[in-house]
Amino acid sequence: xxxxxxxxxxxxxxxxxxxxxxxxxxxxxxxxxxxxxxxxxxxxxxxxxxxxxxxxxxxxxxxxxxxxxxxxxxxxxxxxxxxxxxxxxxxxxxxxxxxxxxxxxxxxxxxxxxxxxxxxxxxxxxxxxxxxxxxxxxxxxxxxxxxxxxxxxxxxxxxxxxxxxxxxxxxxxxxxxxxxxxxxxxxxxxxxxxxxxxxxxxxxxxxxxxxxxxxxxxxxxxxxxxxxxxxxxxxxxxxxxxxxxxxxxxxxxxxxxxxxxxxxxxxxxxxxxxxxxxxxxxxxxxxxxxxxxxxxxxxxxxxxxxxxxxxxxxxxxxxxxxxxxxxxxxxxxxxxxxxxxxxxxxxxxxxxxxxxxxxxxxxxxxxxxxxxxxxxxxxxxxxxxxxxxxxxxxx
Amino acid sequence: xxxxxxxxxxxxxxxxxxxxxxxxxxxxxxxxxxxxxxxxxxxxxxxxxxxxxxxxxxxxxxxxxxxxxxxxxxxxxxxxxxxxxxxxxxxxxxxxxxxxxxxxxxxxxxxxxxxxxxxxxxxxxxxxxxxxxxxxxxxxxxxxxxxxxxxxxxxxxxxxxxxxxxxxxxxxxxxxxxxxxxxxxxxxxxxxxxxxxxxxxxxxxxxxxxxxxxxxxxxxxxxxxxxxxxxxxxxxxxxxxxxxxxxxxxxxxxxxxxxxxxxxxxxxxxxxxxxxxxxxxxxxxxxxxxxxxxxxxxxxxxxxxxxxxxxxxxxxxxxxxxxxxxxxxxxxxxxxxxxxxxxxxxxxxxxxxxxxxxxxxxxxxxxxxxxxxxxxxxxxx
Numbered sequence: 001x002x003x004x005x006x007x008x009x010x011x012x013x014x015x016x017x018x019x020x021x022x023x024x025x026x027x028x029x030x031x032x033x034x035x036x037x038x039x040x041x042x043x044x045x046x047x048x049x050x051x052x053x054x055x056x057x058x059x060x061x062x063x064x065x066x067x068x069x070x071x072x073x074x075x076x077x078x079x080x081x082x083x084x085x086x087x088x089x090x091x092x093x094x095x096x097x098x099x100x101x102x103x104x105x106x107x108x109x110x111x112x113x114x115x116x117x118x119x120x121x122x123x124x125x126x127x128x129x130x131x132x133x134x135x136x137x138x139x140x141x142x143x144x145x146x147x148x149x150x151x152x153x154x155x156x157x158x159x160x161x162x163x164x165x166x167x168x169x170x171x172x173x174x175x176x177x178x179x180x181x182x183x184x185x186x187x188x189x190x191x192x193x194x195x196x197x198x199x200x201x202x203x204x205x206x207x208x209x210x211x212x213x214x215x216x217x218x219x220x221x222x223x224x225x226x227x228x229x230x231x232x233x234x235x236x237x238x239x240x241x242x243x244x245x246x247x248x249x250x251x252x253x254x255x256x257x258x259x260x261x262x263x264x265x266x267x268x269x270x271x272x273x274x275x276x277x278x279x280x281x282x283x284x285x286x287x288x289x290x291x292x293x294x295x296x297x298x299x300x301x302x303x304x305x306x307x308x309x310x311x312x313x314x315x316x317x318x319x320x321x322x323x324x325x326x327x328x329x330x331x332x333x334x335x336x337x338x339x340x341x342x343x344x345x346x347x348x349x350x351x352x353x354x355x356x357x358x359x360x361x362x363x364x365x366x367x368x369x370x371x372x373x374x375x376x377x378x379x380x381x382x383x384x385x386x387x388x389x390x391x392x393x394x395x
Numbered sequence: 396x397x398x399x400x401x402x403x404x405x406x407x408x409x410x411x412x413x414x415x416x417x418x419x420x421x422x423x424x425x426x427x428x429x430x431x432x433x434x435x436x437x438x439x440x441x442x443x444x445x446x447x448x449x450x451x452x453x454x455x456x457x458x459x460x461x462x463x464x465x466x467x468x469x470x471x472x473x474x475x476x477x478x479x480x481x482x483x484x485x486x487x488x489x490x491x492x493x494x495x496x497x498x499x500x501x502x503x504x505x506x507x508x509x510x511x512x513x514x515x516x517x518x519x520x521x522x523x524x525x526x527x528x529x530x531x532x533x534x535x536x537x538x539x540x541x542x543x544x545x546x547x548x549x550x551x552x553x554x555x556x557x558x559x560x561x562x563x564x565x566x567x568x569x570x571x572x573x574x575x576x577x578x579x580x581x582x583x584x585x586x587x588x589x590x591x592x593x594x595x596x597x598x599x600x601x602x603x604x605x606x607x608x609x610x611x612x613x614x615x616x617x618x619x620x621x622x623x624x625x626x627x628x629x630x631x632x633x634x635x636x637x638x639x640x641x642x643x644x645x646x647x648x649x650x651x652x653x654x655x656x657x658x659x660x661x662x663x664x665x666x667x668x669x670x671x672x673x674x675x676x677x678x679x680x681x682x683x684x685x686x687x688x689x690x691x692x693x694x695x696x697x698x699x700x701x702x703x704x705x706x707x708x709x710x711x712x713x714x715x716x717x718x719x720x721x722x723x724x725x726x727x728x729x730x731x732x733x734x735x736x737x738x739x740x741x742x743x744x745x746x747x748x749x750x751x752x753x754x755x756x757x758x759x760x761x762x763x764x765x766x767x768x769x770x771x772x773x774x775x776x
Contacts, residue, residue: 026668027665027668027669030661030664030665030668031661031662031665033658033661034658034659034661034662034665037654037657037658037661038658040654041651041654041655045651048647069558070558071553071555071558072555072556073492073555074555077555077556111458113455113458113626120636121636122636123458177460178622209460241558268426268651268655271422271423271425272423272426272655272658274419274422275418275419275420275422275423275426275658275659275662276419276658276662277419278415278418278419278422278662279415279416279419279661279662279665279666281415282412282415282416282419282662282665282666282669283665283669285411285412285415286412286669339643341641342641
């Protein structure tokens with residue numbers, strides 16, 4: 001290596017940039033503040049979409065198969081006759097419970113309109129189930145009260161329903177259809193879609209809403225490997241005119257519900273990001289203008305154009321990264337806040353919580369670095385291209 | 396006004412900075428304008444002109460439950476009721492099960508629907524053609540434009556709820572406040588389903604909005620102890636119910652809007668602080684020449700308000716053009732039938748811009764106005 005090249009490749013110490021940020025602290029703080037706000041909004045909106053997605057994605061057991069009427073998109077628009085249910089139960093490949101009965105639950109799913117505690121009313125899913133339903137969904141745990149007894153108008157509600165709706169707390173009673181249901185228990189479904197539901201026995205629900213058939217049937221395959229065979233077997237029964245799909249898949253198809261929120265998050269983040277970029281550019285241009293003489297001196301000392309460019313871009317990225325970290329911290333408190341929205345597929349409420357994941361934080365920091373890079377690039381190029389003589393002449 | 400030139404000169408002093416600030420205000424205000432328009436669209440759903448003359452009757456349990464056909468006659472007898480039209484949501488799949496192909500479809504009584512909705516504008520010939528043919532349909536102009544429909548086109552809709560499919564012939568195009576819906580004959584669907592005789596909602600037209608509370612009460616009382624009790628709401632409350640099901644959308648949008656305003660104010664304040672800092676000496680000179688602090692403060696404030704306002708104007712024009720030519724996602728369009736960048740939105744955007752200019756210019760301008768002549772003149776750089 002020739003001697004002269006030594007400074008060409010040497011980088012300007014980071015300390016130079018950090019100290020510069022401190023020197024013009026008011027301007028630095030305001031820029032950091034703007035970037036922090038952008039990142040915070042991005043994280044909060046994405047946490048909303050994440051929470052909704054994970055509520056739907058984690059719903060269902062891998063062995064379970066959901067049976068619907070052909071062409072139905074959702075349980076609410078489906079119908080399965082009592083005769084069909086009898087036929088399904090006789091099919092081979094269905095798991096059996098301890099007593100040797102086939103694990104198949106006839107379910108009646110009805111959307112009911114209930115008033116929230118805040119006054120407005122919204123649609124809630126009421127699910128009537130057979131007794132086997134709980135063995136098939138082991139994720140559902142009673143947290144208060146007791147299990148409902150079938151056929152006498154008792155119901156259990158999810159914790160979110162108990163908290164969010166009037167008359168839905170333990171010990172109260174709900175008027176559903178033409179019957180009154182006593183709330184005897186509260187369950188927790190581990191953050192899945194069932195956490196937005198009210199459960200009772202299938203006969204009570206059918207009676208309250210004058211239904212002669214069922215909405216859907218949930219069956220459990222002997223194991224995950226034979227699940228798809230069971231799906232085929234049900235669909236092969238031509239006379240049933242039914243459609244079967246893995247329970248996991250059914251809920252995964254509903255994740256499109258979070259699309260608009262995700263879209264909103266990206267839209268807002270990009271637009272605010274552009275705004276913050278312009279603001280950041282202003283700051284960096286001012287920084288370059290203030291340091292014209294310094295830049296000239298650095299160049300005269302032998303630092304290359306590339307070193308100057310890199311140094312300024314890094315400075316801008318540090319600025320943005322600090323903003324990004326603060327933004328993440330600002331958004332963290334929303335994690336876990338419970339909320340709800342309408343599931344566009346079923347037109348009923350799905351409850352979920354804001355969910356901030358490590359992945360999300362990493363992408364937020366990358367986003368802030370990108371903002372810093374774009375905002376710093378043009379001003380840094382200006383700094384790097386400055387002729388040494390002119391820079392040194394400047395007062 | 397003699398100082399206007401001074402202000403514009405100052406704006407041109409550092410053109411790059413001015414342009415960057417204007418742009419950063421513009422994109423942020425663009426976002427605000429969009430949010431405001433979304434909010435207005437959500438509210439507009441519940442404020443159809445003439446809507447105060449209508450109440451909607453449905454089952455008290457759930458929209459999925461139905462009422463008997465015989466209710467129509469009974470509701471008709473309530474005093475103050477002008478017309479009663481059964482309306483069911485069909486929700487059929489047109490072409491594909493995708494948001495792009497989703498739109499409102501109702502099967503109604505073709506004779507009465509126009510009495511209940513006098514705001515629907517349609518030529519008498521098309522109206523007659525629709526009423527006479529059992530498989531005919533009318534749709535709003537918006538739908539005709541969106542899917543490139545022509546009169547006489549056949550529309551096939553597959554019901555997701557019942558095993559039936561309807562083949563409709565377009566016989567009329569209407570205009571009016573709600574152009575996103577398709578209406579067809581109730582008799583056609585009822586026949587295809589084997590005459591279950593079920594009605595999802597009754598749209599009831601009143602002689603006067605003042606009668607609404609009494610009529611709603613009377614209708615619900617009438618069916619209270621029947622097998623299918625009802626819940627009657629004003630059209631506005633009925634529509635607002637759908638919005639509230641989306642969750643706290645308004646809170647979310649207001650929250651984002653607030654943060655956006657705060658972020659632009661920071662960016663604007665930063666710019667103004669930078670540009671006034673550079674002018675310390677100049678301000679001192681102006682003061683030495685006899686400019687009063689109040690005037691200097693005013694000039695600097697005008698400058699920052701002007702920058703923000705230019706940004707606001709760019710944003711308003713941009714938003715108008717963007718949503719005119721680019722449009723938005725199908726999913727959003729489905730929920731925001733009435734989305735538009737209206738005069739209100741533009742006025743609010745400009746107001747907020749001016750406010751941002753005022754706030755962000757405030758502290759730097761105040762500091763500059765209070766600078767001591769000797770300090771300012773002593774400073775070099």
